Amino acid sequence: MQNVAPKSLFLAALILSVATYPQSARSQETTSAQDQSKPASETKPASNEPAKEVAPDLKQASSDEGKLATVNNAKIPSYSKVYVAPMIGGFENYIIAGLRNKKVPLTVVMDRSKAEYEISGVSESEKAGWAKMLFIGVQNSNEEASIKIAHLKTGAVIFGYSVHKTNSMRGRQSAGEACAKHIKQIVIE
Amino acid sequence: MANRRVVSMVFFLIAAAVIARAGEKNAPPSQKIRKGAKVFVAPIAQGFDSFLKDAIAKKKVPVEITTNRDQADYEITGTAETQKASTAKILIMGNWHSREEASITLSNIKSGEVVWAYSVHQEASTHGKRSSAESCAKHLKDAIEGQ
Numbered sequence: 001m002q003n004v005a006p007k008s009l010f011l012a013a014l015i016l017s018v019a020t021y022p023q024s025a026r027s028q029e030t031t032s033a034q035d036q037s038k039p040a041s042e043t044k045p046a047s048n049e050p051a052k053e054v055a056p057d058l059k060q061a062s063s064d065e066g067k068l069a070t071v072n073n074a075k076i077p078s079y080s081k082v083y084v085a086p087m088i089g090g091f092e093n094y095i096i097a098g099l100r101n102k103k104v105p106l107t108v109v110m111d112r113s114k115a116e117y118e119i120s121g122v123s124e125s126e127k128a129g130w131a132k133m134l135f136i137g138v139q140n141s142n143e144e145a146s147i148k149i150a151h152l153k154t155g156a157v158i159f160g161y162s163v164h165k166t167n168s169m170r171g172r173q174s175a176g177e178a179c180a181k182h183i184k185q186i187v188i189e
Numbered sequence: 190m191a192n193r194r195v196v197s198m199v200f201f202l203i204a205a206a207v208i209a210r211a212g213e214k215n216a217p218p219s220q221k222i223r224k225g226a227k228v229f230v231a232p233i234a235q236g237f238d239s240f241l242k243d244a245i246a247k248k249k250v251p252v253e254i255t256t257n258r259d260q261a262d263y264e265i266t267g268t269a270e271t272q273k274a275s276t277a278k279i280l281i282m283g284n285w286h287s288r289e290e291a292s293i294t295l296s297n298i299k300s301g302e303v304v305w306a307y308s309v310h311q312e313a314s315t316h317g318k319r320s321s322a323e324s325c326a327k328h329l330k331d332a333i334e335g336q
């Protein structure tokens with residue numbers, strides 16, 4: 001009986017360490033991925049300037065799924081030409097499909113020079129591991145994505161949205177549709 | 190008096206041109222896909238383009254596949270991902286089917302506008318990539334015939 005207690009303690013500590021390690025590693029990976037996607041000028045903020053000066057008009061708004069940020073009264077006229085920049089893992093295709101599925105009145109173009117607005121961002125997909133399947137009984141993936149819309153002429157970021165879906169039923173498709181649904185909110189129909 | 194008329198006419202014409210241009214700018218794009226149009230399927234990750242071409246033929250989608258992009262009216266681009274069932278999935282979930290994800294975009298080569306897009310996700314795909322490609326082809330057929 002005396003040997004059983006240390007063994008169970010060791011087992012519990014092992015399970016805890018396995019369960020907590022990926023979370024910290026994941027958060028580090030996410031921030032590094034975001035840093036890589038930005039140009040060098042953006043990744044190194046000026047030490048003298050405060051961070052809020054980059055986008056002073058951006059306001060956070062509550063959302064059911066993720067974080068939404070919009071410039072004061074920023075709206076996109078319907079059927080404006082939008083270019084969706086390539087993203088990691090081809091997530092731009094899911095956004096385009098989401099825009100169509102959610103009937104967002106925008107015209108997506110393949111040529112950046114013909115566009116008025118640009119959608120860019122990052123996404124990450126984390127497949128369910130054995131522990132998740134064993135303890136929770138779920139095989140759905142976790143999805144994370146963050147996008148921004150910039151006006152190409154002025155360069156101003158007019159919209160930003162980030163989504164995190166735990167146990168996403170339809171993987172990246174769900175994340176793409178969530179982005180599209182929130183883009184629709186700022187399009188004047 | 191004549192000068193005033195000329196000035197007002199010019200002003201009116203400029204205003205009409207500006208309004209017309211504004212209306213033209215925000216006009217909805219033509220979303221119709223012509224039956225029998227020539228379609229070029231661009232290379233997609235993991236050879237999904239081959240599955241898609243087969244599925245388009247199998248589902249009798251009313252388009253013509255061409256291997257030359259210059260001759261094509263439309264282009265299909267996209268991404269696809271396959272995840273084979275892991276040992277954990279087989280043992281714990283009792284499921285040995287693969288997980289399939291694909292998203293395709295059909296764009297008009299001349300205008301550069303995206304006319305149709307579709308994404309599919311299958312948690313346990315019976316026939317792997319073939320299933321997701323056929324799903325894409327089926328919905329493309331519906332989009333062409335249903336317009």
